[in-house]
Amino acid sequence: MGHSVVCLDNFSTGRRENLSHLSEISRFHIVEHDVRKPFLFDVDVIFNFASPASPPDYQADPVGTLMTNVLGAMNVLENARATGATVVQSSTSEVYGDPLHSPQRESYFGNVNPIGPRACYDEGKRSAETLFFDYHRTYGVKTKVARIFNTYGPRMRPDDGRVISNFVVQALLGKDLTIYGDGQQTRSFCYVDDLIEGFIRLSISDDKCIGPINLGNPGEFTVLELAEMVLSMTGSRSSIVHRAAAVDDPRQRRPDISQAMAELGWEPKVALREGLHRAIAYFDRRLGTSDLAMAGEAV
Ligand code: UDP
Numbered sequence: 001m002g003h004s005v006v007c008l009d010n011f012s013t014g015r016r017e018n019l020s021h022l023s024e025i026s027r028f029h030i031v032e033h034d035v036r037k038p039f040l041f042d043v044d045v046i047f048n049f050a051s052p053a054s055p056p057d058y059q060a061d062p063v064g065t066l067m068t069n070v071l072g073a074m075n076v077l078e079n080a081r082a083t084g085a086t087v088v089q090s091s092t093s094e095v096y097g098d099p100l101h102s103p104q105r106e107s108y109f110g111n112v113n114p115i116g117p118r119a120c121y122d123e124g125k126r127s128a129e130t131l132f133f134d135y136h137r138t139y140g141v142k143t144k145v146a147r148i149f150n151t152y153g154p155r156m157r158p159d160d161g162r163v164i165s166n167f168v169v170q171a172l173l174g175k176d177l178t179i180y181g182d183g184q185q186t187r188s189f190c191y192v193d194d195l196i197e198g199f200i201r202l203s204i205s206d207d208k209c210i211g212p213i214n215l216g217n218p219g220e221f222t223v224l225e226l227a228e229m230v231l232s233m234t235g236s237r238s239s240i241v242h243r244a245a246a247v248d249d250p251r252q253r254r255p256d257i258s259q260a261m262a263e264l265g266w267e268p269k270v271a272l273r274e275g276l277h278r279a280i281a282y283f284d285r286r287l288g289t290s291d292l293a294m295a296g297e298a299v
Pocket residue numbers: 054055150161162163164166167178179180181185187223246249250
């Protein structure tokens with residue numbers, strides 16, 4: 001017999017489209033609810049993904065973002081406390097801020113500006129981690145915290161604002177690729193299927209496996225390298241342009257995943273080039289630019 005599961009997510013028009021193919025399944029239900037207000041689902045496992053995660057999205061409503069993370073975490077933990085459910089929190093590599101150590105291990109406390117434009121997300125997620133660990137210690141709630149590093153793949157919104165969707169959409173439409181700053185900042189990009197596999201393994205792991213645990217792909221690329229890869233794979237003639245650097249933009253980001261490997265037997269399987277190939281094909285279909293996409297080098 002399967003587990004009953006509830007997955008709390010940031011619900012937007014794009015998400016509704018993404019879920020439409022599941023509407024035939026009688027055991028699948030969508031409930032629209034603001035996680036800042038209490039709720040009660042009698043289930044075995046709860047995944048809490050409820051928060052905007054793209055910098056332009058969370059900076060458009062900073063107070064709402066902070067409160068969604070803090071009150072949402074408290075409400076989800078109260079739900080788990082009342083029902084005995086296991087609750088899995090999607091935390092983030094942003095808890096490390098602009099890290100002074102690389103790769104980032106779970107034991108690193110981070111370097112976060114508490115009053116900058118990213119703080120609503122970073123400190124919201126950090127406070128949520130605090131609540132998770134305090135509910136675990138104080139009330140024995142079955143909690144698990146994963147720290148997600150940059151993740152991408154099909155079904156992202158074309159206007160999501162994050163770097164892979166921006167560059168691919170810009171390249172497919174023949175627009176300039178916008179690099180914020182000098183492009184020497186690094187990120188490590190995880191394909192969505194790998195990330196989901198990590199979350200499922202964490203959710204069914206031993207109750208003692210509470211994290212925090214990094215989930216991400218350790219392959220590290222500069223933003224400039226990413227732009228060049230996207231240009232070559234799409235065959236686009238777009239140019240690269242530089243825009244003002246984002247405030248408090250982390251200079252380097254790369255997960256140490258030895259804990260996930262040891263405790264979950266997990267590591268990512270999809271290399272950036274292969275994942276980009278799939279993401280480009282998705283955006284190509286979505287934007288109807290097929291004559292341009294994949295005209296570049298074969299993968
Ligand atoms: N970035 C960029 N151009 C864009 C979007 C993002 O140069 O059009 C940079 C951004 O400044 C950051 C990196 O790409 O250094 C990753 O940004 P993203 O918003 O995808 O995620 P973050 O890791 O900052 O949350």
